[in-house]
Amino acid sequence: MSGEPVKITVLGAGHVGPVIARVAIEAGYEVSIAASGDPEKIALITGVLAPGAAPQWAADAVRGADLVVLAIPLHRFAAFDPALVAGRLVVDTMNYWPPVDGVQPMFEDRRYGSSEIVARRLAGATVVKTFNHLGYHELDADRRPPGAPDRRALGVAGDDADAVARVAAVIERIGYDAVRLAGLRSGRLLGPGGPVFGAALGRADFEQAVRTAEAA
Ligand SMILES: NC(=O)c1ccc[n+]([C@@H]2O[C@H](COP(=O)([O-])OP(=O)(O)OC[C@H]3O[C@@H](n4cnc5c(N)ncnc54)[C@H](OP(=O)(O)O)[C@@H]3O)[C@@H](O)[C@H]2O)c1
Numbered sequence: 001m002s003g004e005p006v007k008i009t010v011l012g013a014g015h016v017g018p019v020i021a022r023v024a025i026e027a028g029y030e031v032s033i034a035a036s037g038d039p040e041k042i043a044l045i046t047g048v049l050a051p052g053a054a055p056q057w058a059a060d061a062v063r064g065a066d067l068v069v070l071a072i073p074l075h076r077f078a079a080f081d082p083a084l085v086a087g088r089l090v091v092d093t094m095n096y097w098p099p100v101d102g103v104q105p106m107f108e109d110r111r112y113g114s115s116e117i118v119a120r121r122l123a124g125a126t127v128v129k130t131f132n133h134l135g136y137h138e139l140d141a142d143r144r145p146p147g148a149p150d151r152r153a154l155g156v157a158g159d160d161a162d163a164v165a166r167v168a169a170v171i172e173r174i175g176y177d178a179v180r181l182a183g184l185r186s187g188r189l190l191g192p193g194g195p196v197f198g199a200a201l202g203r204a205d206f207e208q209a210v211r212t213a214e215a216a
Contacts (some may be wrong), residue, residue: 004169005066005089006030011058012071013042016093016136018049020069023140025052027173032065034058036076058084067091067170069131074114075101077121086124089163093131094118095191113188115157128158128167129187130178133197142200143175153177153206155196157187177203182214189213 006029010021013035021033032054035042039055046055054061062068062084069091072080077094096107096114106121107114119127131139133155144151154176158164168178181187191197195209 004166007065008067008069008170009034009061009065010053010069010071011061013046014071016131016139017071018046018053019136019139020071020093020131021046021050021053023143023174024170025050027175032056032061034061062088067167069093073101074107075104077118078104078106082122082124085122088125089166090122090125090127091131091167092118092127092129095132097192113185114191115184115187119184126158126160126163127184128156128163129184129190130154130156130167130171133190133194135198138200145175146172151177151202152200153179153203155179155181155190155206155210157181157184157190159184179203179206179210181210186210186214
């Protein structure tokens, strides 16, 4: 894996998946999108919400992808086949939220953040967490060009510096300032209950919030 991603695959065609697909297309990426089954079932909705994104079977969509965005509910993750994304750069957008997901035993070990648990299960992939801490409607509306005074920051957490850099480049190109966290372990700061979850912050305030929490 080298260079900035050009082909992005989004797995999940619910609330957040098509919006990620749309903003990626508008940033100039080639995008395919898949749900859990027949692409015919998502062709209409993706045609409306993410025109230009190619609906495919997941296996076909992942083949040749430089970056795979995992945008499925966490309660569906236990049934997700790790072999599908082996060797890939995977962006984890998922949050563990028991009121929504139900109690998921796999994610109940509080020594680890949800993305660390995802990464351990997807051991053949490189996992980077981002996109999880803003609402899908905001992801579209809050994009701004570089240097805009109200440009919002998104956190990017991962243990592979090269993978983090490539995901950060995508975030910046889509329309956000990318703030690198100390590692995937710090990804928990991006999740529900963390200092930046749901908070619309510019780079300076975002960095201060995560650095303070990382140091605590
Ligand atoms: N909603 C938000 O504003 C928001 C913001 C940031 C992050 N997130 C995170 O994004 C994730 C998705 O949230 P959502 O609200 O978009 O969920 P959602 O509306 O329930 O969407 C679920 C989608 O995931 C697909 N899916 C399930 N298992 C799959 C698999 N193995 N392979 C491919 N696709 C699969 C479903 O396809 P089928 O219909 O074929 O099963 C469906 O298209 C969650 O983890 C959430 O925490 C959500």
